[in-house]
Amino acid sequence: MPEPKSRFDETFPCDFYTPAELFEPDLLYTIPEIARMLQGLEPDAEVDDDTEAVLIDWAVPWVMVHSDELVIAEPLSEEGPGYYGVAPEAVEATDESDRAGETDGANGASPGVDGADGDQ
Template sequence: MPRPREEFDDLRDFEFREPDEVLDDEQMYTVYEIARLLQGVDPDRELDVETENILLDWAIPWMLDHSEAFVFAEPDDENEPGYYGLE
């Protein structure tokens, strides 16, 4: 439900970082790890499913928007996620 602007004390600009500001160019990451890093969360931190889903909702469009910056590696097992890194 919408809320009046005056209820908020701290309004900030809406910005996304560039991939090279988030990822180390010598590492490969799962989409789950990228989602955590985008939010400043340790990539190894365990999260509940609901939180993980919210982070993925932000990360996937960001990755698609920056798709030219990424390379992809197949997962070790078909039941595991693939890995992404900087081009």
């Protein structure tokens, strides 16, 4: 049932990483690993089954929304999970936008990336 915002002490922006911000360019990850990383955890962090189910509920739509920035690899075994990674062109686009922003601001410093500190 919907709740009035006034019942909550605080609300937060719903800001997620992009694949280029989240993934190492030369690694592939499973959905459970992605789910942990979206919460600022290490990919191999121990979480209980109920928490993992909730995290995966967030990760699956994130993968779908960012599918044009991802690559996928077949499972390593017939029963194994699929693996996802950042597409090379997504990394290149991020690098190009970072270079373009390097001269923004009075001191010429590169602007920070919102949400890249794990506060998701």
